[in-house]
Every structure is written in C-alpha cells, then in structure tokens.
Amino acid sequence: MPGDTLEVMLSTDLARGFGAGEVLKLQDSMGLGGDLASQVWDYSVRFVSGDLGYSIPHAAPVAELLLAAVPWTGLLILSATPIFLVCGTLAGIEAGYTPKAGLDRWVTPVITFLASLPPFTGAVLLLLTFGIIWPVLPASGAESLFPVSDRLGQATDIARHAILPVLALALHELARFYFLARAETISLVQRDFVVNARARGISPWRVRWAYIGRSLVPVCLSRLSDTMTGLISAVFFVEIVFSYPGTGYLIYTAILDRDYDLLQGAVVFMAGFVLLANWLIDGLAGRLAERG
Structure with a gap:
C-alpha cells in the first residue's frame, strides 16, 4: 500500500504549516529517510540484533506490543483447537461408521453449509445472534x-469474552476434520483388522475409538499441520470482527496506520510460529506413525 506512517500523520490538521525541511527532519528521526536499499539494510541489521523496531503510532517497541498481543491470540487458538479437532473427528468417525444413515444423513449437510462460510461471515453471524439480537x-x-478485582472473576470475564471468537474459529475448521475423519473411517471399516474385530463381536464403541480412532491420530495431526496457516488467517478476521486485542487486530491497525515496523515484526513472528508449530506437529505425527 502507498504511503508510510509519516504521510498518515501529515494528512491530519496537526501537520498544517510544516515546511519541507521540517518534514525531512521528521523522516530522518523516524527512520524513513534515505533510499529503499538503505532502509532495508538498516532494518536487517536491527532485526539480526533482535530489534524488531519501534511503533510510532503506538509509541512503544514492536517486541513489547507483540508480547502483549500474542497471549490473546494464543488463548483463541489453544481454546478452539481441541474443539474442532475432537468434535470434528468424533462426528466424522460416527458418520463414516454408518454412512448415508443416521448422523451422516443430517450432520453432513450442516457441516457442508458451515464449510461454505468464510471465517468473517461466521464471526459476524455469531456476533449478530448472541451479541446483539440475543x-x-x-x-x-x-x-x-x-474488570473485576478478584482472579476468579477476572478469569470468568475473560472466558465469557472469548466464547464467541473461539466458536467462530472452531466452526471454521470443524468441517475440515469432519470430512477427513468421515472419509478415513469409510475406508478403515473395510480393512481386515476392523472387519475381524467386528466379526469377533467386539463392542462397536471399542471398534470406533480403539481401532478406528487410534488409526486416525497420525492423519489428523498431519492435517493439523496443514491447518495452521488457515487457522492464523482465520484468527486475523475473527479478531477484527470482535475487536479482540490479539496479533491479528494488531496487524490490522498497523495496516491502517502504515506502521511498517509493527507490520513486519508481526508477520515475521507469525511466520516463525507457523513454521515451528508445523515442525513439532510433523515430528509427532511421524513418531506416532512409526509406532503404529
């Protein structure tokens, strides 16, 4: 996008009467002076030394702003992941165990509808339903x-504010694991070890969870690795809709303010998080697959 932080600030009434020399001095003091190559070199040197820059609109170091925002984003992701991972997988196993009947006949169309909703649409619908209409x-x-002063009351307050963003994030990813578990279950029920287990009269619940469920763990973990980038993108929109003070909302304000130091620092941090999470999940999935 065109412009920078200084141009956004100069577009207000506060900048009237500034001369060309004063603008150049401001550019130099804000690190916006010089050509593009020199700016890239200066930023790279500071980045290698661990300095992510300084946010002028927020009047605070970028690292400090990220440390304040990351826990909120982590709360949403860590709360939503067990919901869509467990609920989507269990519902998919049940639907795939008896396809075209019972749960599969009613749940699959609903999940298909949810899969067609972009994350911001689901967030807006939840906000409209449970935040405004009801x-x-x-x-x-x-x-x-x-906020309340005691810790229990504060934790309850934070949990109530997180319910709608977490649900919006979980509903966005629920369909992915539902269809994965359903397709894998339809294939697994035809495998010899499942057919033999059913022929020996083993309880259907034990077949579902002990035989099929265990076989799906590496598959679901591998898909979770692929899901991380989409999850980060979804939390970006969800935080904007609910004005949630996480990393996504911080990136949004940085775009509006042309706050490139903050934007670059946040993107680098999120990219590093995704790479680290994918590495850990892939390693765990590989270990589970080796153990069978």
Whole structure:
C-alpha cells in the first residue's frame, strides 16, 4: 500500500504549516529517510540484533506490543483447537461408521453449509445472534471496561469474552476434520483388522475409538499441520470482527496506520510460529506413525 506512517500523520490538521525541511527532519528521526536499499539494510541489521523496531503510532517497541498481543491470540487458538479437532473427528468417525444413515444423513449437510462460510461471515453471524439480537455474551474486546478485582472473576470475564471468537474459529475448521475423519473411517471399516474385530463381536464403541480412532491420530495431526496457516488467517478476521486485542487486530491497525515496523515484526513472528508449530506437529505425527 502507498504511503508510510509519516504521510498518515501529515494528512491530519496537526501537520498544517510544516515546511519541507521540517518534514525531512521528521523522516530522518523516524527512520524513513534515505533510499529503499538503505532502509532495508538498516532494518536487517536491527532485526539480526533482535530489534524488531519501534511503533510510532503506538509509541512503544514492536517486541513489547507483540508480547502483549500474542497471549490473546494464543488463548483463541489453544481454546478452539481441541474443539474442532475432537468434535470434528468424533462426528466424522460416527458418520463414516454408518454412512448415508443416521448422523451422516443430517450432520453432513450442516457441516457442508458451515464449510461454505468464510471465517468473517461466521464471526459476524455469531456476533449478530448472541451479541446483539440475543445479547447473552460480550460482543467485543477481551475484558470488561471495568474488570473485576478478584482472579476468579477476572478469569470468568475473560472466558465469557472469548466464547464467541473461539466458536467462530472452531466452526471454521470443524468441517475440515469432519470430512477427513468421515472419509478415513469409510475406508478403515473395510480393512481386515476392523472387519475381524467386528466379526469377533467386539463392542462397536471399542471398534470406533480403539481401532478406528487410534488409526486416525497420525492423519489428523498431519492435517493439523496443514491447518495452521488457515487457522492464523482465520484468527486475523475473527479478531477484527470482535475487536479482540490479539496479533491479528494488531496487524490490522498497523495496516491502517502504515506502521511498517509493527507490520513486519508481526508477520515475521507469525511466520516463525507457523513454521515451528508445523515442525513439532510433523515430528509427532511421524513418531506416532512409526509406532503404529
């Protein structure tokens, strides 16, 4: 996008009367002076030394802003992941165990509809339903304007504010694991070890969870590795809709303010997080596959 932080600031009434010399001095003091190559070199040197830069609109170091925002994003991701991973997989196993009957006949069309909704659409629908039409949950923010003093009350308040963002994030990824588990279960019920287990009269519940469920663990973990990038993109939109003070909302404000130091620092951090998470998940999936 064109422009920089200084141009955004100069577009306000506060900048009236600034001369060309004063603008050049401001550019130099804000690290925006010189040509593109020199700016890239200066940023690279600072980045290698561990300095992610300074956010002028926020008047704070980028690292400090990220440390304040990352826990909120982590709360949403860590809360939503067990929901869509467990619920989607279990529902997919049940639907694939008896395809075209019972649960499969009713749940699959609903999951298909949810899969067609972009993350921001699902977030807006949840916000409209439970935050405005039927206001039973907070519609924005991570805490109340005047938070309670005791820890239990504060934790409850944070949990209530996180319910709608977590649900929006979980519903976006639920379909992915539902269809994966359903397809794998349809294939597994035809395998010899499952056919023999059913022929020996083993309980259907044990066949579902002990035989099919265990076989799906490496597959689901591998898909979770592929899901990380989509999950990060989804949390970006969800945080914007609910004005949630996480990394996604921080990136959004950085784009509006042309705050490139903050934007670059946040993108680098999120990219590193995705790579690290994929490496850990792939390693764990490989170990589980080796053990059988």
